[in-house]
Amino acid sequence: MNEKRAEAAPGRTRRAPRPVWDGFVRLFHWGLMVSIVVAAVTGFLLGPSFIPVHVVAASLAVALVLARIVWGFAGGGYARFAGFVVGPVRLMRYARDVLARREERHVGHNPLGGAMMLALMAAVLAAGLTGWAFLGAGAKLGPFAFVLAFAASPVLAELHEAVAFAILALVALHVAGVVFTSRREGENLVRAMVTGEKGVGPQDIVPPQREPRTGAALGVGLALALVLGAAIAAPVFLPVPGAPVAEIDPTVRAECTDCHMFYHPSLLPAGDWRRIMATLDDHYGEDASLDADTAAEITAWLTAHAAESADTRASKVFRLDPAGGVTRITETPFWKARHAGIGDAAFRSAEVGSRANCAACHADAESGWFNPFFAEIEG
Numbered sequence: 001m002n003e004k005r006a007e008a009a010p011g012r013t014r015r016a017p018r019p020v021w022d023g024f025v026r027l028f029h030w031g032l033m034v035s036i037v038v039a040a041v042t043g044f045l046l047g048p049s050f051i052p053v054h055v056v057a058a059s060l061a062v063a064l065v066l067a068r069i070v071w072g073f074a075g076g077g078y079a080r081f082a083g084f085v086v087g088p089v090r091l092m093r094y095a096r097d098v099l100a101r102r103e104e105r106h107v108g109h110n111p112l113g114g115a116m117m118l119a120l121m122a123a124v125l126a127a128g129l130t131g132w133a134f135l136g137a138g139a140k141l142g143p144f145a146f147v148l149a150f151a152a153s154p155v156l157a158e159l160h161e162a163v164a165f166a167i168l169a170l171v172a173l174h175v176a177g178v179v180f181t182s183r184r185e186g187e188n189l190v191r192a193m194v195t196g197e198k199g200v201g202p203q204d205i206v207p208p209q210r211e212p213r214t215g216a217a218l219g220v221g222l223a224l225a226l227v228l229g230a231a232i233a234a235p236v237f238l239p240v241p242g243a244p245v246a247e248i249d250p251t252v253r254a255e256c257t258d259c260h261m262f263y264h265p266s267l268l269p270a271g272d273w274r275r276i277m278a279t280l281d282d283h284y285g286e287d288a289s290l291d292a293d294t295a296a297e298i299t300a301w302l303t304a305h306a307a308e309s310a311d312t313r314a315s316k317v318f319r320l321d322p323a324g325g326v327t328r329i330t331e332t333p334f335w336k337a338r339h340a341g342i343g344d345a346a347f348r349s350a351e352v353g354s355r356a357n358c359a360a361c362h363a364d365a366e367s368g369w370f371n372p373f374f375a376e377i378e379g
C-alpha cells in the first residue's frame with residue numbers, strides 16, 4: 001500500500017462502516033441518474049415521436065429534485081442541506097486545500113460535492129421550467145399554455161437546449177469529482193451510494209445528527225405534487241387561449257366531408273380558404289361546386305375560424321403560397337420536412353390512401369391540434 005496516500009487520508013485504516021446515505025437519498029440519486037439518461041437520450045438522439053417519454057422522464061427528474069429539496073430540510077443529518085452547504089469563502093478554502101492535498105475528509109458531501117449537487121438540481125429545475133414553457137407555448141400543454149404564445153416557442157426551445165447541455169457538462173464534472181474523491185480517500189463512493197454505508201474515521205467531519213421528520217416531508221411533498229399535478233392537467237379542463245374552434249359548423253361538415261376528411265379551418269389562413277372556396281369548380285381535379293348561398297355561408301365560417309384565430313403549431317406552419325404555385329398542405333416545406341421520414345408505401349396503404357388523409361395518422365386531426373403525441377403511422 002502506498003504510504004504517502006495513507007498519510008494524505010488520515011484515519012484511512014481505522015474507519016468503521018456506518019450508515020450515511022438513507023434510503024431516500026439513494027433512491028433520489030439513482031432515480032435521478034436514470035431519468036436524466038432517459039431524458040437525454042430521448043431529447044438529443046431520438047425523434048419527436050419520443051417526446052412523451054422525454055416529458056415523463058424529465059418530469060420525474062424534476063419531481064425527484066423537488067422531493068430532495070424537501071428532504072434537504074427535513075431529512076437526517078447527512079441529508080440536510082445545513083450539514084453540507086457552505087458559502088463561497090469556505091468553498092474556495094476547501095478547493096485550495098484539495099489542490100494542496102490537505103483537505104479534511106467529510107463523511108457526508110464535501111463542500112465541492114455539495115455545490116455540485118446544488119448546481120445539478122438547479123439545472124434540472126431550469127430544464128423542467130424551460131421544457132414545460134416550451135410545451136406550453138408550442139403544444140399548449142401544461143400551466144404555460146395559459147400565458148405563453150406560440151411565437152415564444154423557438155426561443156424557449158433554444159433556451160431548453162442550452163440548459164440541457166449545461167446538465168451534460170455538470171454530469172461529466174460530477175462523475176470526474178466522484179472518481180477523483182474515491183481515489184483520494186480510498187473509498188468507493190459509487191458503492192457507498194448503493195449500500196448507503198461509508199467508513200468513518202476519528203478525524204473525519206460528520207454533520208450534526210438530526211432526527212428525520214418523515215411525516216412533515218411526506219405532507220409537504222404530497223401538497224407539492226397535488227399543486228403541480230393540477231397545474232399540468234389544467235389545460236385539459238380549462239379553455240386555453242388560442243385553442244382551435246371545437247364546434248364544427250354542420251353545413252361545412254355536410255358539404256365538405258363527402259370526398260375527404262374534415263380539414264380544420266385553423267389549418268389555413270383566411271386568404272387560402274377564400275381562394276379554395278372561390279375555385280370549387282376546379283377543386284384538386286374535382287368539381288365541388290356549391291350554390292352561392294351555401295358557399296358564402298361556408299366561406300364565412302371557415303374564414304372566421306381560420307389560422308389567424310388560433311395559436312397552435314398547426315395553425316402557424318402551413319401558409320400556402322399561390323404565387324409559388326403551392327396549393328396543397330402536403331407540398332408546403334414544413335409538411336414535407338416533418339413527413340420526410342415516412343415512406344411512400346405508408347401513404348398509399350389501404351388505411352391511408354393519400355398524403356392529404358391526415359386523420360389516418362393523426363388521431364386528433366379533426367380538432368385541428370395535430371399534437372405530435374397523437375401522430376402514428378398506421379399499417
Ligand code: HEC
Binds near residue numbers: 256258284287357
Ligand atoms: C367532389 C369531392 C370533393 C368535395 C365535395 C370537396 N373536396 Fe376538398 N378535395 C377533394 C380532392 C380530391 C382533394 C385532393 C385530395 C388528395 O390530394 O388526396 C381535395 C383537397 C382539399 C384540400 C387540400 C388538402 C391539402 O392537401 O392541402 C382542402 C383544404 C379541401 N379539399 C377543402 C374542401 C372544402 C372546404 C370543401 C367543402 C366546401 C371540400 N374540400 C369539398 C375533393 C373534394
Ligand code: HEC
Binds near residue numbers: 330
Ligand atoms: C402516413 C401518416 C401521416 C399522414 C397521412 C399525415 N401525417 Fe402528419 N405526421 C405523421 C407523423 C408520424 C408525424 C410525426 C413525425 C415525427 O415524429 O417525426 C407527423 C407530424 C406532423 C406535424 C408536426 C407535429 C408537431 O408539432 O411536431 C404536423 C403539423 C402534421 N403532421 C400535419 C399533418 C397534416 C396537416 C396532414 C394532412 C394534410 C398530415 N400530417 C398527414 C404522420 C402522418
